[in-house]
Amino acid sequence: MSMDKPSNTADDILAAARSFIVAGGYNGFSYADIAEVIGIRKASIHHHFPSKVDLVQTLVRRYLEDAVTGMAELERNVPEPPELLRTYAGFWAQCIEDASRPFCVCALLASELPALPPEIAAGVRAYFQFLSGWLTGVFERGAAQGTLTISAAPRIEAEAFMATVHGAMLSARAYGDVLTFGMILTPTLQKLIPTAD
């Protein structure tokens, strides 16, 4: 659709930055690291992203955009709240199991938020607010339809669910066991979904 950029070096840089950030956070990589993995010189990265802040800001902005469009598309294909939660959790379970994206970029950046450049911190906050808002909507609909069993306000259930997902990513990483995430999320989902008993 958007015919902005036929050049894919910028995308390669963003992809490399993403995997470095997912591995070690904002201060865990350098332009030299990116340059090496994509076979380019440091200075060429500055051509695409004048500063590191520009680079990561772009990455976070796009990450949120992708989440927004992804959730919208997900809701078109899968309208049932229980199935939405299952699909969302299943997405991350898959990413962790095949090691393709073993952590959420914004969850990782949030952990070092006080030390982040303010522009990036703002982007990370925006992601959390979007995700929380989307989940709150899912819980509201599920509660209204009776397809989700909740005992607190939808907003609070949404925050608790999001927290469990992020914490489960952390545990999976700490244990080095890709199945930990699913082990935690499966019963969490079961408690929320009355039909599957």
Next chain:
Amino acid sequence: MSMDKPSNTADDILAAARSFIVAGGYNGFSYADIAEVIGIRKASIHHHFPSKVDLVQTLVRRYLEDAVTGMAELERNVPEPPELLRTYAGFWAQCIEDASRPFCVCALLASELPALPPEIAAGVRAYFQFLSGWLTGVFERGAAQGTLTISAAPRIEAEAFMATVHGAMLSARAYGDVLTFGMILTPTLQKLIPTAD
């Protein structure tokens, strides 16, 4: 009791390092940063901790030791499983609300685990294993006594609880709202504790 060290500079260094790590992770601070806040020269830090790995390794080891003794003491004073969970959650709620320790050192380090020096990564893993083991024991006793309502195996409930706690820390940080942690944990505890309805 233990008459090991009258010198408190080493402890000052560890305390400064802890607050820097909590703020920005392993790569988010330097010896120069620590030197400045405690009013000492960089080289003097190397006298106490020859390398940065030594410093953080010591910090993580002591963090685990403190957790072990802290949990043991907690169990002596508060033997009931529901109250143990409440006290544990309350401890972090307090730390976050008064900003004294707004994040768990090992939870933060776990997020950047793939980029950590292996000695430190091992220490972080040990902390997760201890905490998970302790919580599993609490859930086992609570389930046996009927004082905790669980629907999955104690080990799994323990992992889910730990994940929610860590994720709630992350959300509190992302929103910059110290009350978020309690907002998430309160209903999570209520679901586990049958008496309080």
Next chain:
DNA sequence: TGTAGTCTACCTTCTAGTAGGTAGGCAGCG
């Protein structure tokens, strides 16, 4: 011809870490 993309070569600042030295405390011993 212009411009997007890359390069080499460089700069400045920060990094962890080292070298070598000083000041004071506290042995042990004549």
Next chain:
DNA sequence: CGCTGCCTACCTACTAGAAGGTAGACTACA
């Protein structure tokens, strides 16, 4: 007592390398 020697804690001054970033030239291609 006073002297020697060692130890802890700290210092100044330095290093090599990595960090983010810049300047300017080359190339390819529309």
